Amino acid sequence: MNGILIVDKEKGWTSHDVCAFIRSRFKIDKVGHAGTLDPLATGLLTVLLGRATKLSQSLSACDKEYNGTMRLGIQTDSHDLEGKTLAEKDWRSVTPELLAETVSQFRGEIEQMPPMVSALKHKGVRLYKLARQGKTVEREKRKITIYQLETTKAQFPDVDFFARVSKGTYLRTLVNDIGERLGCYASLASLRRTRCGDFGIEDAITVQQLKEINIDSLGRWVRMATLAYSSS
Numbered sequence: 051m052n053g054i055l056i057v058d059k060e061k062g063w064t065s066h067d068v069c070a071f072i073r074s075r076f077k078i079d080k081v082g083h084a085g086t087l088d089p090l091a092t093g094l095l096t097v098l099l100g101r102a103t104k105l106s107q108s109l110s111a112c113d114k115e116y117n118g119t120m121r122l123g124i125q126t127d128s129h130d131l132e133g134k135t136l137a138e139k140d141w142r143s144v145t146p147e148l149l150a151e152t153v154s155q156f157r158g159e160i161e162q163m164p165p166m167v168s169a170l171k172h173k174g175v176r177l178y179k180l181a182r183q184g185k186t187v188e189r190e191k192r193k194i195t196i197y198q199l200e201t202t203k204a205q206f207p208d209v210d211f212f213a214r215v216s217k218g219t220y221l222r223t224l225v226n227d228i229g230e231r232l233g234c235y236a237s238l239a240s241l242r243r244t245r246c247g248d249f250g251i252e253d254a255i256t257v258q259q260l261k262e263i264n265i266d267s268l269g270r271w272v273r274m275a276t277l278a279y280s281s282s
Contacts, residue, residue, distance in 0.1 A: 057255055057256075063089065064088075069083055072260065078099055080103050081097065082097070083095055084106045084112075088241070091240075096109055096246055113214060115243070117211070117244060121209075122234050122236050125139075125237060126237050129223050131239050138235070139233075139234045141232075144232055158196060161193055163189055163191050163192075165222065196213065196214075200212050221241055
């Protein structure tokens, strides 16, 4: 089976978990994904089957959309609430006006420092493995683009937001940087990806549905890839 499967990932699953489950459940040899989702995050994961795994790099480059919640007053090593707390600070000086002004400063092309708790490699070793050993290494800032960033609800200390971003953007690091600019810290509390390129969450099959269907039914969810495969 070759093609693209859009999956609504559950919280607690890694992107690798989803691929491993599909590989085992449907006996498909080659299963990969485009655009990693952290275990904390839910939503759209682009899964690639068979020869479509060759499209991973091109599909990962798509712009992505998210709905999320940040919690003011706390900073963690992973920049989300599942990490180790590094510092806490009173957030009550933050007003809706200050929040809106600060958020506006992060729109457009910006530079972002990748977090230590990430899958990027340093001398062949994943950064998160070094972080688990208590190590911190130098990382280069990367240019990213925040096409759209809006707060949708503020019930302090929690703030809901919508973001449309370029490839390579760490939403949890974006939240951390907003918190630092506010002067009170912030960590990502929840995140849901709703769009990746041309694919929307409305196109997705849930993990529960994957557990219930057979491979014939799976074929109805698989989209043909638009790029030609080589014969190799």
